[in-house]
Amino acid sequence: MAMAQGALQSCSVAFGVSGGNFAGLASSGARISSVSFRGGAPVLSSPLTTVRRENLRRREGGRGGSVKVQREVAVSSVTIEAALGVEKKGVADSKVNGVPSAKHGAVGEAQVPSMEVDAVTEAELKENGFRSTRRTKLVCTIGPATCAPEQLEALAMGGMNVARLNMCHGTRDWHKQVIRNVRSLNSEKGYSVAIMMDTEGSEIHMGDFNGAPSVKAEDGQEWIFTVRTLESLPERTTTVNYDGFAEDVRVGDELLVDGGMVRFEVIEKIGPDVKCKCTDPGLLLPRANLTMWREGRLVRDLNAMLPTISSKDWIDIDFGIAEGVDFIAVSFVKTSEVIKHLKSYINARAPNDSIGVFAKIESSDSLKNVEDIIRVSDGAMVARGDLGAQIPLEQVPSVQQGIVNLCRELNKPVIVASQLLESMIEYPTPTRAEVADVSEAVRQRADALMLSGESAMGLFPEKALSVLRTVSLRMEEWCRENKQHASDRLPELSSALNDRISESICSSAAQMANRLGADAIFVYTRRGYMASLLSRARPDCPIFAFTDTKSMRQRLNLQWGLIPFRLDFSGDMESNLRRTFALLKARGMMKKGDLIVAVSDISTSDFMQSIQVRRIP
Ligand SMILES: Nc1ncnc2c1ncn2[C@@H]1O[C@H](COP(=O)(O)OP(=O)(O)OP(=O)(O)O)[C@@H](O)[C@H]1O
Ligand SMILES: CC(=O)C(=O)O
Ligand SMILES: [K+]
Ligand SMILES: [Mg+2]
Known part of the structure; x- marks a missing residue:
């Protein structure tokens, strides 16, 4: 009797909170086909049509049940299960499959190939529980300060989700070694750090300074900018990579290094050499970006003449495909065409959709076509470094907010990049303004934050990462406590019925999880689509995304x-859930009584999708 009451109670809770969403589902063509109750043995088998109809009528004032249930367009199931009765099975499973994980999960994973999760997350879940996990993902640019295996491991341990390789710097062999190091970290120590390759793109930049990490330009100093290829550079000389530079530049033009970190004025043209005077002193970094300004305006024709993907970039892209990188970020994108072109090139050479293409929004051209570009990309990066050199600085914050919003509307992950903690290249603590900037990106609910120089060549890479981590956690918690995003509204993405069903299921699942105070949402996904839709809904609880390939698992690493x-699963949701519960419990990542909302886009029949509310047995 008590059992039956338990079952009915949880049933009415679920219907109570989700009736409206079921109505939404039904109007998108879904049919609620089965509601099963399990309250210990014997298990009542579904579909319990009568009970279902009556419950729907009761909750929806007689509107929903009878009308919707008769529609045969698609099938969706709702299973509400009382905890009792599953427990015995769970315990039994855990003895078969559950292996206590080793320190970094390495031993455990070697013996249980059936489930792999990031070692850091596993530890975090065990120590602090579901809610404490960080939602904002962290990308670190790898450079001389962080390329050794132990340095990479320190970053992985500190929460790095994605390692970025900037092809502007370093040799291909150097990058290859870093990729190898990250891969062995993943396979040997149980991490799942994804790799993003960032193309050089055709920007105009300075050369190296005979290997020096930086060179100081003093106020009033005269420098030569030359298009000649020089074996060794005379003092106060720099090369420029764009052959037309000496011809195109005019006396009186202003040259901005890295968007204004250092400034020069052109005073004389001498054949291939351009003599300039430093008007704003500072440090010149190897391959620093150069922009030309004439009468207060950016000279854009120069960049416009350069291809987005240069011949060197194509070789780098081939290299990235061969090395199996997870993401390619394209610098200085101007139109959606180049992204489509690259995606078809990749698809002909790599397993379908195994490499995500990210568009870097960092020029005024990219802003003109930003929506088209993001629609065809797998994600975007707000590359504020170069962007701030191409549009007035005061416009960067609102452009950032606009791109973050747009990406969420279009269901594309977005990275906020550059100068988040710039002062930490040299100092062990950030400025208060930097902390505020990081917090703001988290409050905007960007998917990921990125370190550049701070991790590539700064003095305090691990400290910088730890600042990103702690500031993200605090801001996320504050947003939840203060219900900052309760009124977020998202437009529908698709008009195709199947996709609308997935959308409805995911937004309903997220709402249910919020209202029920669920501990986590589970999603079983092959293509990652349902996982991304859940991420897009930005629910209060974390989303456990179970997927069957290593590459999809790494791709999902970048989403909020x-x-x-990684888990081998079947088309049978019930057995997937039982196995997952047993494995997670055995590894101490969840406990009896935790409340789960589960959805799935895998099934044996075409339209079979489901939302389930379960209490962990
Ligand atoms: N692989 C590398 N080897 C050496 N130095 C690197 C490497 N990657 C990054 N750096 C250093 O870190 C700095 C910041 O990195 P970041 O990736 O932001 O480069 P960037 O040159 O500013 O270009 P981008 O606009 O593509 O980000 C670089 O200017 C460079 O000095
Ligand atoms: C990241 C990058 O390319 C930029 O900020 O310019
Ligand atoms: K780059
Ligand atoms: Mg850039």
């Missing part, structure tokens, strides 16, 4: 709130 697991 997702904790990707």
Whole structure:
């Protein structure tokens, strides 16, 4: 009797909170086909049509049940299960499959190939529980300060989700070694750090300074900018990579290094050499970006003449495909065409959709076509470094907010990049303004934050990462406590019925999880689509995304709130859930009584999708 009451109670809770969403589902063509109750043995088998109809009528004032249930367009199931009765099975499973994980999960994973999760997340879940996990993902640019295996491991341990390789710097062999180091870290120590390759793109930049990490330009000093190829550079000389530079530049033009960190004025043209005077002193870094300004305006024709993907970039892209990178970020994108072109090139050479293409928004051209560009990309990066050199600085914050919003509307992950903690290249603590900037990006609910120089060549890479981590956690918690995003509204993405069903299921699942105070949402996904839709809904609880390939697991690493697991699963949701519960419990990542909302886009029949609310047995 008590059992039956338990079952009915949880049933009415679920219907109570989700009736409206079911109505939404039904109007998008879904049919609620089965509601099963399990309250210990014997298990009542579904579909319990009568009970279902009556419950729907009761909750929806007689509107929903009878009308919707008769529609045969698609099938969706709702299973509400009382905890009792599953427990015995769970315990039994855990003895078979559950192996206590080793310190970094390495031993455990070697013996249980059936479930893999990031070692850091595993530790975090064990120590602090579901809610404490960080939702904002962290990208670190790898450079001389962080390329050694132990340095990479320190970053992985500190929460790095993605390692970025900037092809502007370093040799291909150097990058290859870093990729190898990251891969062995993943396979040997149980991390799942994804790799993003960032193309050089055709920007105009300075050369190296005979290997020096930086060179100081003093106020009033005269420098030569030359298009000649020089074996060794005379003092106060720099090369420029754009052959037309000496011809195109005019006396009186202003040259901005890295968007204004250092400034020069052109005073004389001498054949291939351009003599300039330093008007704003500072440090010149190897391959620093150069922009030309004439009468207060950016000279854009120069960049416009350069291809987005240069011949060197194509070789780098081939290299990235061969090395199996997870993401390619394209610098200085101007139109959506170049992204489409690259995606078709990749698809002909790599397993379908195994490499995500990210568009870097960092020029005024990219802003003109920003929506088209993002629609065809797998994600975007707000590359504020170069962007701030191409548009007035005061416009950068609102452009950032606009791109973050747009990406969420279009269901594309977005990275906020550059100068988040710039002062930490040299100092062990950030400025208060930097902390505020990081917090703001988290409050905007960007998917990921990125370190550049701070991790590539700064003095305090691990400290910088730790600042990103702690500031993200605090801001996320504050947003939840203060219900900052309760009124967020998202437009529908698709008009195709199947996709609308997935959308409805995911937004309903997120709302249910919020209202029920669920501990986590589970999603079983092959293509990652349902996982991304759940991430887009930005629910209060973390999303455990179970997917069956390593590459999809790494791809999901960049999306807000997702904790990707690799798991072999079947089309049978019930057995997937039982196995998952047993494995997670055995590894101490969840406990009896935790409340889960589970959805799936895998099934044996075409339209079979489901939302389930379960209490962990
Ligand atoms: N692989 C590398 N080897 C050496 N130095 C690197 C490497 N990657 C980054 N750096 C250093 O870190 C700095 C910041 O990195 P970042 O990736 O932001 O480069 P960037 O040159 O500013 O270009 P981008 O606009 O593509 O980000 C670089 O200017 C460079 O000095
Ligand atoms: C990251 C990058 O390319 C930029 O900020 O310019
Ligand atoms: K780059
Ligand atoms: Mg850039």
